[in-house]
Amino acid sequence: MSDLQFELPDVGEGLTEAEIVAWKVAPGDAVSVNQVLVEIETAKSLVELPSPFAGTVGALLVEEGQTVDVGTPIISVSTGGGAATAEPTAPAPAVVESEEATLAADTAASVSPAEEPRPGAVLVGYGSAGSTSSRRRGRGATPIVEPASPAVTPQPPVRRQPPSSIPAASALPVIAKPPIRKLAKDLEVDLTAIEGTGLAGEITRDDVIREASQASVFRNIETPEWADEREERIPVKGVRKAIATAMTRSAFTAPHVSLFVDVDATRTMEFVKRLKNSTDFAGVKVSPLLIMAKAMIWAVRRNPTVNSEWTDQEIIVRHYVNLGVAAATPRGLIVPNVKEAQAMSLLELARALETLTLTARDGKTPPADQQNGTITVTNIGVFGMDTGTPILNPGEVGIVALGTIKQKPWVVDGEVRSRFVTTLGASFDHRVVDGDVASRFLADVASIIEEPALLLD
Template structure:
């Protein structure tokens, strides 16, 4: 009988290290090929690692919560069916970030989670080993060490959050249908705190779900008591480290230029309402962001330079759209992208965005889901923000921010009328996109939001 050690593999995108979030097996347990051994957190996602061996777990070589480099042995397996030698004690059980991620999942989504794409990596083979990358100089340290504030961080994160309370947004009556009121009650949402977006000022299903999602993801919806510890030290690693590096690189490498425009989105809101009532979109999440995505794809075709990449030596103009959208998750900001979105129908695009959104909230995005984006939208309107100056996603030259859509006085045919109005904000890499191109692109996006019938062209 042979004893094999399984090293941390490179799961793609140039991975150099990862954190062991949780073990799914214990010493003495019999395992099969491709059975999930553990869940790791890389700089981009949570990933389940399958076993390349069949046999018995002899020892877990890395504790939960530890960050190790690619090539580091993480588990030892006795291949075959004989009883194992004396099992090593189980690794420590630091609080799993997967539990925090799962706690914030949007329970209102009408999707069968058993059908979502898995995150299992297969293909190592029964005897496969992953070659170790060369270790970086000066990367040593105490393999079992903990950061000073880990205990405090875990204590604060694991403390049950009290029910969110937000002062009433309006003293007037709430307009909502009985099913919407029941949904709000089930999700613990106070309808007085919800910003209505219905054409008659009523609260819609999406309004309730948006409020519930904010309360579950963002802790600052409420005002908690001061923690007992004076300071909280959060290690900079994983997604947060990747976000920081990407934003600094983008902000200081690409000269940003920003543009803003107010838009009458009343017809978009009417179009969204019709789509929700259409049998063709039954069970599919439809929101103004879907129309925004189609508007940007349409505008890219008319202004292809905004769908480019700067490489110092050349400008690569992409004649396809890998449409990215910024998604706020319990683990931080991620930007998945829909591949070849330009070839999709409105229904197909809605399904693709919904699938990636659910996968992101579950912390199961794979590196390929976030690679090779060409243009991005960030929907800050769901947080009640009117506009902003977004930072470019690295490798892209344009990003658009969709602000909140709410009723405002608007001049129509010389008369002031209540209309649904939004503000679009956009940033461009001025090395690639000149002011006239940027202006035409944003004007084209705005024209579709004002009149979605342009998408029929």
């Protein structure tokens, strides 16, 4: 019989510390090789650490909520003769269990009732849509208690909404096909609160997704009840600490220059509608952000400097596009990216964005997907924002914000007409991108939003 200590490993993210979130075992428990011992939180993600050997848990050497350096012993395990052992393997990202796990609409811009967003993670600007989450409790361990994060007990999820966010349930029967009912159940949407837009009042997929989007946004902005304490103190750690460090470094290192332009997006909205009705795109989520992503790739090819990196010694111009998409999750902002996006067809890009969104929503985005981005798009329109000044993702020199798309008066051929209009906002690192290049790039993006047929050139 021997006592072995398991040290906090380097999880391959280039990080030096992690927080012990939740123990999955207790002293006296028998453990096997690769059984999950603990859930940790790094600056990038939640990770489950498997046991490298079999035996009996002796002691938990670090308490939940404590941040420790890589190499620190965190648990001891007593092994008998011949006990199986294994080299520690790189842990897989954990699935975050949270009552806020259903995120707001996916990579769709916030649009008028004529065009609703699709499901998935909210893609927004820099800043979290809320960091409320719940921790799982390990056996025999003291639960973590955070002011904004009550522990989750095994019970059906309760969907919180503002008083006026959802109309009273109708007495009329709900008309919805089984797949739509399953989608509503998965997204925690009350079908009786939805007014169907299909034939004979049938509830469609878009109806459910729109309702889920609105509910998630309301959850993010919901005002909590006043607590007895006059102040609330939230430790700066994990993802929030990483966001603060990265944004401060970006804002005060790279001299930002920002540009804005209003765009007639009517033909983009029409194009999105045609794609949704196309058999080639059946079962694939399509939104205006897909066209926005393709527009940025097209514009990068014409203006490669905006797809660069500044290193003090040299400017690295990348002739490939790893397109970052800012995603607000309950744990905070992450920016996963679609690798080699320039080589993808429109259909392939739509599938890649869907996978990226669903992975972020499920809390499974691996660190590798958040690294080596070359340029970023952020969708602030999902919150109804017209525009904003985005901060550059560290290591990049360009970022574009897509505002809400809604009907406005617009002059066409000398006549005022109702058109779908959006505002694009972009920021650039002025050390690399001069004003003329920045202007041409944003104008190129706008030209695709105004006329998607240019993508066929």
